Amino acid sequence: MNIEISDLQFTYPTGVAALRGISxxxxxxxxxxxxxxxxxxxxxxxxxxxxxxRPTSGxxxxxxxxxxxxxVAKMARRVGYVFQNPDEQLFSKNVGTEVAFGPxxxxxxxxxxxxxxxxxxxxxxxxxxxxxNPYDLSPTWRKMVAIASIIVMDTxxxxxxxxxxxxxxxxxxxxxxxxxxxxxxxxxxIAITHDIDFCAENFERVIxxxxxxxxxDGKANDVLxxxxxxxxxxxxxxxxxxxxxxxxxxxTVRNQDEFLTALGMTINSS
Amino acid sequence: MAIINLQNVxxxxxxxxxxxxxxxxxxxxxxxFVAVIGPNGAGxxxxxxxxxxxxxxxxxxxxxxxxxxxxxxSSKSSLHEWVLNVGLxxxxxxxxxxxxxxTVFEEIAFGLENIGIPxxxxxxxxxxxxxxxxxxxxxxxxxxxxxxxxxxRVALTSILVMEPKVLVLDEPTSQMDPIGTRxxxxxxxxxxxxxxxxxxxxxxxxxxxxxxxxxxxxxEGKILLEGTPQEVLTSDRLTEKxxxxxxxxxxxxxxxxxxxxxxxxxxxxxxxxVEGFVLTSRPIPETRGASG
Numbered sequence: 001m002n003i004e005i006s007d008l009q010f011t012y013p014t015g016v017a018a019l020r021g022i023s024x025x026x027x028x029x030x031x032x033x034x035x036x037x038x039x040x041x042x043x044x045x046x047x048x049x050x051x052x053x054r055p056t057s058g059x060x061x062x063x064x065x066x067x068x069x070x071x072v073a074k075m076a077r078r079v080g081y082v083f084q085n086p087d088e089q090l091f092s093k094n095v096g097t098e099v100a101f102g103p104x105x106x107x108x109x110x111x112x113x114x115x116x117x118x119x120x121x122x123x124x125x126x127x128x129x130x131x132x133n134p135y136d137l138s139p140t141w142r143k144m145v146a147i148a149s150i151i152v153m154d155t156x157x158x159x160x161x162x163x164x165x166x167x168x169x170x171x172x173x174x175x176x177x178x179x180x181x182x183x184x185x186x187x188x189x190i191a192i193t194h195d196i197d198f199c200a201e202n203f204e205r206v207i208x209x210x211x212x213x214x215x216x217d218g219k220a221n222d223v224l225x226x227x228x229x230x231x232x233x234x235x236x237x238x239x240x241x242x243x244x245x246x247x248x249x250x251x252t253v254r255n256q257d258e259f260l261t262a263l264g265m266t267i268n269s270s
Numbered sequence: 271m272a273i274i275n276l277q278n279v280x281x282x283x284x285x286x287x288x289x290x291x292x293x294x295x296x297x298x299x300x301x302x303f304v305a306v307i308g309p310n311g312a313g314x315x316x317x318x319x320x321x322x323x324x325x326x327x328x329x330x331x332x333x334x335x336x337x338x339x340x341x342x343x344s345s346k347s348s349l350h351e352w353v354l355n356v357g358l359x360x361x362x363x364x365x366x367x368x369x370x371x372x373t374v375f376e377e378i379a380f381g382l383e384n385i386g387i388p389x390x391x392x393x394x395x396x397x398x399x400x401x402x403x404x405x406x407x408x409x410x411x412x413x414x415x416x417x418x419x420x421x422x423r424v425a426l427t428s429i430l431v432m433e434p435k436v437l438v439l440d441e442p443t444s445q446m447d448p449i450g451t452r453x454x455x456x457x458x459x460x461x462x463x464x465x466x467x468x469x470x471x472x473x474x475x476x477x478x479x480x481x482x483x484x485x486x487x488x489x490e491g492k493i494l495l496e497g498t499p500q501e502v503l504t505s506d507r508l509t510e511k512x513x514x515x516x517x518x519x520x521x522x523x524x525x526x527x528x529x530x531x532x533x534x535x536x537x538x539x540x541x542x543x544v545e546g547f548v549l550t551s552r553p554i555p556e557t558r559g560a561s562g
Contacts, residue, residue, distance in 0.1 A: 037447045038419040084418060084445070085364070139361070140310040162418075166361065166444040168310040168473065169514035194447050197517055234449035239476065239517040239540070246544045256521050264550035265528050 001028050001063040001078060001156040001188065003049065008058035010044055018044040020212040021058070028156065029186045031179065033199040033220075036209035037234035042192045043084075045209070046159050049190070050079035062157065077106060080155040084162040084192075086139070086146035095121075095137075095145055096130035102153040120152035123178055140171045147178060158182055160191040164198050176202050200224055200238035200254040208233055225252030272297035273467050274321060274436060279335035281316065281325055290316040292491040294335070298469065300435075303462040305478040305499070306471045308488035309512045314471040315361060317488065318438045320344075321469055323352035340435050354385070357434035361441050361471075363421035366428070367413045374416070375400075375409040378428045385432075399431040403457055418445030426454065436467045443474070455481045475503055475516045479538035487513065504536040518543040 003026040010019040018041045026032055034042045047053040048060045051067040060067045062078045080102075083089045092098035099120055103113045121127045124144040129137065134145045143163070151158060163175050172195075179202050182189050193199050199206060199220070206223040208216040210233035216223045224230075224237050227245065236242065244253040244262060253259045257267050276296040282289045291313050298304050308314050319325040326333045327349040337344035340355045360366045371377040375396060382392045400406045405423045408416065413424055426442055439458070443451040451474065459481050462468050472478055478485060478499055485502040487495040489511050495502045502508075504519050518537045525531040530548045537543040 038417050038445075038450060043417075085362070087362075087364075138310050162445065165418075166441055166473070168308075168512070170309055170512050172514070194445075196448065234447045236448045240521060242540055243518065243521075243543050243547075246540065247547060247549060256517065256524065259521055260525060260530070263525060263530050263547060265525065265530055 002026065003157065003188065004059075004061040005048070006059050008045075008048060008060060009056050010041075010048065010053060011056045012044075018212050019048075022212075022214060023058075024207070024214065024217070026188060026190065028188055029183070030205055031183050031189045031203050032191070032205045032207060033203035034190065034192045034207045034209060035194070035196060035199060035230075035233075035235050036215070040209040040233055041212040042209055043161055044212075046081070046161060046190060046192060049157065049159060050081050051075040052081070076102075076153065076155070078155055079157045079159065080150040080153050081159045082147050082150045082161065082163065084165060086134075086142040089146050089149065090134045090142060092134065094131050094133055095126055095148075098134055098145055099126075099130075099148045099152050102149055106153060116152045116154060120148040123151060123181055124148040125174055140167055143167065143171065144174060147175070151178065151182065155187075157188040157190065160189070160193075162192055162194065164193055164195040172198060196224070196235060197238045197240075200241065208235060221252045221254055224254050271299075273300045273340055274298040274469070275336075275338040276320070277336045277338075279320065279333065279337060281320060281331060281333045283316075283329060283331045286331075288491075290491055291320065294320075294491075294493060296486065296493070298467055300467055301462055301465045303459065303468045303481065303483045304470070304486060305482035305484070306469065306486045306488060307473070307475070307478065307502075307513060308494075311490070312488040313491040314488055315440055316491075318358060318440045318469065318471060321436065322356050322358035322438045323347070323349050324358070327352070353432075353434075355434060356436040356438060357429035357432050358438040359422075359425045359429050359440060359442050361444070363418070363425040363445075366425045367421065372412060373410050374405065374413055374424055377413045377424060378431055381428060381432045395431050395433075399427050403427045403430065404453060419443075419447065419450055422446060423450075423454070426457075430457075430461065434466070436469065437461060438469045440471045441473065442470070443472075443477075451477060473514055475514060476518075476539065479503055479516065489513075500535060500538050500542070503538040522546060 005022055005024040008019055008022040011017045036042055051072045054068050090098055100113055100117050103116045124147055126144055126148055134142050179189050204220055206220045215233055216226055224241050227237050238254050240259045241254050244259055249262045253262050261267055276294050279291055279294040280289050281291040306314050320337055323344055368380050378396045379392055403423050403426055422442055422445055443454050455477050458468055482499055485499050486493055487502055495505055508515055516538050522531045522536045531546050532548050533546040537546055
């Protein structure tokens with residue numbers, strides 16, 4: 001399902017112009033990371049994708065649906081949105097009920113609800129925790145519950161707002177794995193992240209935003225190598241990209257394999 | 271003399287069987303900047319709460335051993351005496367905002383009001399501290415209208431304004447962009463230079479390596495490793511136990527296997543990494559993406 005954003009402008013009721021003319025096409029199955037300083041408009045932009053916000057002018061289309069013409073409840077069939085703070089979206093007494101809420105609400109049959117829930121819990125490694133109250137889990141596991149309760153709805157588009165905030169190494173690997181499974185299933189994944197190394201390792205396309213506009217948009221290596229432009233939106237290139245530059249590599253590298261290959265090492269593909 | 275002194279501290283939350291902290295011995299000197307790392311469930315936040323007096327005064331539970339800060343013993347002090355010496359910024363800034371104030375300025379003044387600081391001094395301290403943390407422009411905003419990163423700055427400011435001897439920070443930059451993170455680390459470092467003692471829980475290893483004096487690695491409630499950032503952050507044991515490590519370290523370790531890392535010590539910072547990789551004279555193969 002393609003996403004088409006044309007000349008999107010959005011001004012908050014307070015008068016703050018948060019988006020100043022965004023045009024963007026995201027094809028079905030793309031994995032896109034959005035980076036940029038606090039206040040650049042990243043969250044405002046993605047809140048337009050499921051209709052939580054409506055354009056002041058311009059348009060946002062998810063497939064053949066214009067977000068101005070459909071309710072947020074209806075948009076939820078096409079776009080899943082994982083909030084930055086899991087505590088803003090969890091309310092059930094146990095993990096199983098929480099994760100089943102979305103598909104039940106969409107009116108799926110109980111067989112489909114059961115199989116979707118089992119699948120989402122397996123993807124997020126929560127299968128052993130179905131009876132636990134989400135608030136008895138650590139914040140990192142609550143994040144996985146929040147993710148499970150969205151991916152369970154099996155929407156064509158999934159949005160992650162800052163999925164890596166406060167996560168440890170094991171949970172970062174779990175989140176990366178969820179994104180990889182969604183990619184293999186042909187889902188579109190859009191993530192806002194300040195973790196530029198996570199971005200470099202898990203996304204093929206990167207959009208850098210600044211002051212309500214798109215500063216850079218392209219293949220990850222092309223965008224992440226633009227140190228001076230990224231600095232204007234308070235983003236540092238990934239660690240290995242910076243290191244490659246300092247060592248005088250001719251091309252931009254963004255992950256360990258690319259770095260070691262550029263160094264001259266033979267990498268066993270894993 | 272150590273300003274923080276934990277002797278054989280073991281602590282269990284109420285209604286739990288497994289201790290969250292086990293036999294912790296930790297001495298921290300005045301003006302020292304100590305970073306605490308560890309995977310989920312290692313006891314990092316519990317250690318913060320213990321130093322800040324919330325364990326056991328607020329969370330109750332069973333504690334053994336002694337916790338001393340600035341010469342006072344936790345079990346013999348009340349929480350309101352304790353907070354004059356130790357300030358804690360919570361992991362989630364939302365949990366810290368009082369809910370009783372309409373503006374950021376009033377929110378930051380809240381702690382000073384509670385300890386009876388005269389009005390003029392209070393205003394001055396709030397203004398100065400807001401300037402220090404770069405949030406003067408937020409003074410008239412509602413604390414609830416702010417982004418996560420801005421709320422974290424407000425939370426940090428509301429602690430710094432109290433001028434505690436010991437500053438305990440639980441992932442203070444988790445919602446900030448990289449430049450915001452750099453500014454906050456710079457501010458914290460400057461406070462340490464002025465003699466404030468800092469305990470910082472953080473996942474961002476590269477920042478710890480550049481700013482902290484000492485690193486404590488916690489695992490399952492125990493201290494696994496302790497030492498300089500380079501000693502601790504490059505230890506093989508971290509990866510085995512599920513700690514996050516710097517890409518510089520993991521990449522150098524891999525390069526070392528084929529002789530492409532020439533130094534004995536592995537790097538944790540960009541500067542250390544630049545020094546140690548072996549550059550071959552072979553032509554650099556094309557990699558994906560454009561030149562840059």
